[in-house]
Amino acid sequence: KTSHFCITVLFILFLSPVAILAQEDSVFRVVCWNVENLFDTRHDSLKQDEDFLPASLRRWHDERYKEKLANVAHVIATTAEWHIPALVGLCEVENEKVMSDLTQHSPLKEYGYRYVITDSPDIRGMDVALLYRCDRFKLLDYQPLRIRSIDETSRPTRDILHVTGLLINGDTLDVFVCHFPSRLEGVKK
Template sequence: MKRSILLLFFCACFRICQAQSVLDGSEEGKRGDFRLMFYNVENLFDCFDDTLTLDNEFLPMGVRNWTWEKYKKKSQKVAKVILAAGGWEFPDLIGLCEIENRFVLDGIFKIGYLNNTGYEIIHRESPDRRGIDVALVYQPETFHPIDTSFLRLIYEGDSISTTREILYVKGKTHTEDTLHIFVNHWPSRWGGQLESENRRISAAKLLKEKVSEILADNSNALIVIMGDFNDYPDNKSLHNELNAMSPEKEICNNKLYNLAHPFLNKTGIGSHKYHGIWGMLDQFIVSGALLNKSGVLYCEPNNMSLFKPAFLLETDHTYFGQKPFRSFVGYKFNDGFSDHLPIVLDLWRK
């Protein structure tokens, strides 16, 4: 009751009831028994200097003129998106990427706009040169972590890691199902897609190694992989190396299926827009056991949704149509939300 009253209060404050819209997913206002969300929040930095990372552009005197007031506005916007994406209940699990540190997470979930929502945080500082990390935020009423590890990615020929880790969390849900959760933010396409492809293939190999270990122990394991992969479902890293297939194929419990794969055939639909073209860089990948209803919780091939309310979009004056209402255009502060749209996955109870 307390959670529902609190959420109603926030909904009134943010006026999200009228704004919520889910494309290519469940009906507006309807959600499953367990909701997962992933969101690339586009450079959620504090405005303090970290001498161990390349964060100088996100300082008051940096090229982005990143002030305390801008940081607070950005944090409020992230909170608004989380509340809106939850519907009438909070998302049970939230994967986040492009967050700088624990301080900015606490600024939302512990002392900020969502401080009374009960969320707990799993995070650690990664070796990423820019200082950006991944995190998992969860509702302890519906998810209880029992094992956590951070998979460190070291490129071939290197001796140390210079990029963010893959976060792995094993936990029990309120239905007594065991979920294996992975939160990813794979290396960017900076320098060109083909030129940078080997870095994402390295990430896929690291992830595949851990997934294979889980499936070798339990072929019916319930696995959910979420993230910004900086590749599309049919690219080599995801399709060939990770072997995440289309859910339209025959479903085997111990195989992986990319729920974003069907979005490839939908013109004008995506989580990110680059040079006028929408694409699905943000994806949910699940084990066949979830699709085959091997546990109490399960999902259907079409249970992944792209969260696309009007307030997350703005007019695309260059390429026409709409585009994500981002925080920055180049180095100019645009006072938006992110250059990515969130994705949502609903699990249902048998």
């Protein structure tokens, strides 16, 4: 009886990783997060990003930038316990450099995330992006959707990011990453 029990336990232990892997394939997590001003420390002369420079009142220097990248990476990696998100929509990212640093120079590198990002006309340089895991989502196409101003007094805003891809089961998925402007002046009566 003891040998039968040991064989059963070994059999269960041997199959557990297979069950976990099978479960991983059936779970497709999507997360969207406003990372609130994920800016690098370099000045972009075409944008109003002065608040996020080393000499600014915020004192946005390399150490703070790297800490924010590490914190964002940690939250993404631990958001879904055992099932790392397949797609992560991010709002309020500054540029390609920020996304490259997040995917290549943070703990997210081990998950193989790639990204697409808009280059919006937003005056502060705010963009939206989508992180995707290549083993879970095959990118087919992406395009920014420009939002036209309602009138001449409206400031340019962030684009909507439209991404199309294939899931591992062959289904096509369209994703829209949006970050609409807030009402800075409140509601007009």
